[in-house]
Amino acid sequence: MRRPAALLQRRRADLAGWLFVSPATLLFLIFIAGPFVFAIGLALFKWDMLTDPEYVGLENFTQLFADPVLLRSLLNTFAFAFASVVTHIVFGLLLAIAVNRIANRYLSYFLRVAIFFPFLISWAAVSLLWEHVLDPSFGYVAYYAGLIGIDTPNFFSDPAWALPAIIFVDLWHTLGFTFVIMLAGLQTVSPELIEAARTDGGSSWQIFWRVTLPLMSPTLFVATIVTFIGAFQVFEPVQIITNGGPQNATKTIVMYLYEQGFQAFDMGYAAAVALLVFVIIMAVTLLQFWGRRKWVYET
């Protein structure tokens, strides 16, 4: 008699479990898993959304590897992501350490607000604002640079300056995010350890490199991955400020995907580009699992 009763209970638990997850699972299948599978299939077709889709096999992918604009976009995106990771991590960490030392409550409050708030503003507002701030005739950057004798370029229309300018705007916008993550990470570094190192005669420099940094490595690692993945998908400032130009200087991979899919309506090719983005992000995420063991100091 025990076994059927236990089996019945098991069945009821299964049923209850599936009932609880079913709404989310259904939505997951319709809006994430289904589209994912569909996108893989779509990449094997040519389709402009007007005429019938045409099966082309792997042609979209061969086109992908021979496309000079795609290569340019990939290089821009990697350059952007690399610069973004380095600047965010270095400035975010240094700022967090510095702000953490500020004992004055008002100054500390002001700094946290000033550094973090830009992160909450939409990319749309940030892009429109900075387009004016860096404008040679409208903006105040050119004016003050002129006062000290620096002739500023026309940042967003100069092919040499457009990408660095976007990198800078992105730093202003999202530094607050890295800063907050670093501040949280700093709270996990025990002050007793720092004190012990100081008692043993360690200089601030030594303490930073030998104590704080290793103890912060889990945070640094996560922040690097999160910043990289976010930066790799950069789209809004590029689309709004430069529209990928001048001369493709700021065309990123997601910008290219948008052009192909939603302006040229070459859906199959856009799906192939999107799959490439997916493969790169997956590679970075998997690298995370491997790298974690190697680089991160775990207590």
Place this chain on the structure above:
Amino acid sequence: MTVTMQPERAALVDRADLLTRVDRRTRRRSRWTDILLGTVLFLFGVLMISPLVWLISTSLTATEAAFGTPPNWLPIPFTLDAFSGVFEYMPFAQQFINSLLLATISTVGSLFFSVLAAYGLARIEFRGSRTLLVLMLSALMVPAQLVIIPVFILMRELGLVDTLAALWLPALVNVFQIFFLTQYFRTIPRELDEAATLDGAGHWWILFRMLVPLSGPAIAALAILSFESSWNGYFGPLIFLSSPEVMTLPLGLVVLQSGFGSAPAVVVFAAITMVVVPLLIVFLVFQRQFIASVASAGLKG
């Protein structure tokens, strides 16, 4: 689980740190470096907010004086004309309501379904629960731009292009929320469920009367993040929406500057100010919650 910022504790640690230092010379030197550090950081903070000060000041300056040289850090001559201009050039109120509707429906809806799913995954060990969680976790690696292409085709088939539903329907499922809440529920002792079950409580009671109230900070953090991301979202609205009266504010702002019959720069600045200032007020009130939610989910994401 949740990593909350503890500024008070940090300040206390700092002060304790200062008190334990016996060497007078070290203390004197550190006071001077602290003043120097404070000054440099203050200037840095001023530079960080300078674009926002300039934004607000310019939007309050009369058109002929705005964007002048030297830059207007104060609104002289003062006028509110640019703000009334905003309502002529864009349906601001309608777009505000659209943004609010979209963010509210997405946040409340996704959290409701995530809470249900997380309960099933964390508390009921049913056949397939592990596979399901792994499947959903792997979806975290899938970029939104990949999924949005087929979703666009689907919405076109359903005739939902240029409606807000095209944006909030896909937002009802949030894999990150499900994962985060599942982990959070697991940190709450199971003995509580068992005690409640003995008292005759069902799943529904355990979840909504016990686990949800106990997960307040986690749910609040997820709600802030979800609201913020749909309030600020641009890619989705850009692809799905084309009529000004259906658009959300971020897209509305960009169209205001670059669309047909684009507005003068001061009007664009006034519109940005109208988006940024309320946000700043909300942020100043809930500063701690905002920072805590980003810190906790940022570390887990």
